[in-house]
Amino acid sequence: MADTLKRRIGPVLLTAYGVGVMVGAGIYVLVGAVAAHAGIYAPLAFLLAGLIAAPSALSYSELSTRIPQAAGEAAYIEAGFGSRFLGVIVGLGIVAAGTVSAAAVLRGGAGYFTGVFDLPWNMVIIVFGGGLVVVALVGVLESLALAALFTVIEIAGLALVVWAGWTAPVSPDWTASAPMYVPGIGIAATLAFFAFIGFEDIVNMAEEVRNPSRTLPIAIISSLIITALLYAGVTVAAIRAVPLEALAQSERPLALVYEAARGGDGQMLSLIAVVAALNGVLAQMVMAARVLYGLGGRGGPLGLFHHAHPRFGTPVVATVLVGASVIVAALLLPVADLAGATSFILLIVFAMVNGALIYLKRRLPAAPFRVPTWVPYAGLVLSVLALIVFGIAGQG
Numbered sequence: 001m002a003d004t005l006k007r008r009i010g011p012v013l014l015t016a017y018g019v020g021v022m023v024g025a026g027i028y029v030l031v032g033a034v035a036a037h038a039g040i041y042a043p044l045a046f047l048l049a050g051l052i053a054a055p056s057a058l059s060y061s062e063l064s065t066r067i068p069q070a071a072g073e074a075a076y077i078e079a080g081f082g083s084r085f086l087g088v089i090v091g092l093g094i095v096a097a098g099t100v101s102a103a104a105v106l107r108g109g110a111g112y113f114t115g116v117f118d119l120p121w122n123m124v125i126i127v128f129g130g131g132l133v134v135v136a137l138v139g140v141l142e143s144l145a146l147a148a149l150f151t152v153i154e155i156a157g158l159a160l161v162v163w164a165g166w167t168a169p170v171s172p173d174w175t176a177s178a179p180m181y182v183p184g185i186g187i188a189a190t191l192a193f194f195a196f197i198g199f200e201d202i203v204n205m206a207e208e209v210r211n212p213s214r215t216l217p218i219a220i221i222s223s224l225i226i227t228a229l230l231y232a233g234v235t236v237a238a239i240r241a242v243p244l245e246a247l248a249q250s251e252r253p254l255a256l257v258y259e260a261a262r263g264g265d266g267q268m269l270s271l272i273a274v275v276a277a278l279n280g281v282l283a284q285m286v287m288a289a290r291v292l293y294g295l296g297g298r299g300g301p302l303g304l305f306h307h308a309h310p311r312f313g314t315p316v317v318a319t320v321l322v323g324a325s326v327i328v329a330a331l332l333l334p335v336a337d338l339a340g341a342t343s344f345i346l347l348i349v350f351a352m353v354n355g356a357l358i359y360l361k362r363r364l365p366a367a368p369f370r371v372p373t374w375v376p377y378a379g380l381v382l383s384v385l386a387l388i389v390f391g392i393a394g395q396g
Helices: 013-068 072-081 084-116 121-140 141-167 182-196 197-209 211-243 244-249 253-262 268-296 300-305 316-332 338-363 374-395
Strands: none
Touching: 013 197, 013 211, 013 244, 013 253, 013 268, 013 300, 013 338, 013 374, 072 084, 072 182, 072 197, 072 211, 072 268, 072 338, 084 253, 084 268, 084 300, 084 316, 084 338, 121 141, 121 182, 121 316, 141 182, 141 253, 141 268, 182 211, 182 338, 197 253, 197 268, 197 338, 211 244, 244 253, 253 374, 268 300, 268 316, 300 316, 338 374
16 A cells, blocks of 8 residues: 555635535534524624634644645644644544534435435435445545535535525514524524534645645635635525524424425425535545544554555545444434534634644744734634633533
């Protein structure tokens, strides 16, 4: 086996990968939960979540050009704080979060699929999961090309939701004057933050990207902007067309928007949601395998993961382990409160990553791509504030 990955990815595919994993992470299911807390101000909650993520995304952009390695966060924290042990712990945490997130999304996608087709749920999970593992093994270009196709379908579905929301009869909640409940909007923003998870996955593709110092920042920033605009449009359409109580209680809120405009049972949106789920699962599998590959480069017991297939140029052992774990977890584990738990873990990582960049900027100011000095400070403060809101919400 070879020990290096193949550089085959350009900015368009990498941006599509980022948009796909973010859209697949939550917008198809999170609108209702966010609306339950923020009411008609749910679009504002999504925009706030994007603002919370933005400084960290900029910090990731600089760090990805300073240290273009597969185990992104682990390498950044190791370089910033001078602790290999801390870097490995964070890297393994990213792998675990990605695996559990993929398992949850796979469960959700299987649920949507079996709601349309009368097939055994367990079989659907195994077939879908196994098929995605094969795609991830064949090659990163093939994986991201399929992810790009899925992303086009996802965005088409969201465009359909926006169209439906603006052609449906207006919900009474849309025209009613409602006071702005700031704590509710804050809690909703921390939930909505889960829907922006994914831009950090981009950096873990660094060793398979052509011209990483240019491509990585373009993909990170572009994917965040595109996703934020999509979310705002979709959420406004949903709030306009569907009563808040119905949105809050539904596990398929965007299908309700389509039904409000066109009638029927929203099966088309359910099938698009399946595609979104598969895209999210594939992206998380690819990401987690690259983090394991990068951690393996540090030697020790994880060294067995630092091998790439000589023909396909993919980390086979890491991909098989991650894929098998995703399938098993999807079959066996409950995934309640996944959005909150995953967001909490990643906010801690974001705080640490911003702190690492602060230290690196002091020691080594020069970098291929630089952001203003205040950016990592803002990312650190916003991540900590979001964690405090999480704590308040957990006690409420």
